Amino acid sequence: MSHPEPQPGWGQPSPGQGGPRSPRKGNTGKIIGFSCLGAIVLVVVLIIALLAIGGGDDGEPDQPHTSPATQPTAGRTPTSKEPQTDSGPRGDVRITACEVDSATNWPSAELTITNRSSKASNYVVQVEFVDASNTRLSEATAATNNVAPGQQSEVTAQGLDQITSKITCRITDVTRYAS
Template structure:
């Protein structure tokens, strides 16, 4: 026995007939909430990854995990020559002993303040004195003539081969007035 359906369907069944008011309303737009939540979670995971890498870099190194604190090194212009009437005998200075470990791997070779932006910049020469290819992070501070700290910056270089020299810049975004001196405050070296 076959089942038969009525030919006259009740109101609301089947395809809708166009109304006098115009075209049927458009379907609702899809929400982007899923994308926003997904990218937000991805950003949080990325941030945690970066924090973890910075933590490993700051703590670990190829020198047993000890980041070094280096005494201040100041680059300044040489003193003016003595007057002609004053004759002094030249004094012999003992050559400065280079610190061991990563402390002696970074030197300030230039220190200036950009005349347009007022931002101080230090030119840093990194020399890998270890036997392994290494990565470096060099912390530099900028001080005025009285020793007051005006700003700080970092210079970094990766995959520096043993005995290789690399030039890097430590650029601060702190605006300063007048002359500054640049000091290396910390050198971190770890194997690549």
């Protein structure tokens, strides 16, 4: 008895007809490569953002801050007739109220920010709360964005530490940068 010839597609394939395939290359290299690229892009974006926020301003020179004694204290509300003694970003911010909330015992400072620069600007203001012996009890930050030239913005710097004594509010730092 003779063995019939195998039909095409049965048995061992002829050379060049598919045969066993070489192992398929995984996408691991691509995934790692794109992950590294994404991480690098993220780091570059963060550096640019930090430079814009921390180092950038609207091109106007900062002047030295005046002594904290020129700042309004609890119980004193400045009037619009008082001259602004600082130029640059520091002179754009005034404390209009300084108090400790009777229900929460949290300190707060009400601020009026007037953009005296020539460009729309963002502001970050640091405030400290001190007692009668000049001991720092708490601090807070207030921020406002896209304040047009000549425009005013009212914000609150809210502390979260409980305080039971009378306080004085002081502006410790003002950062202004173009919107």
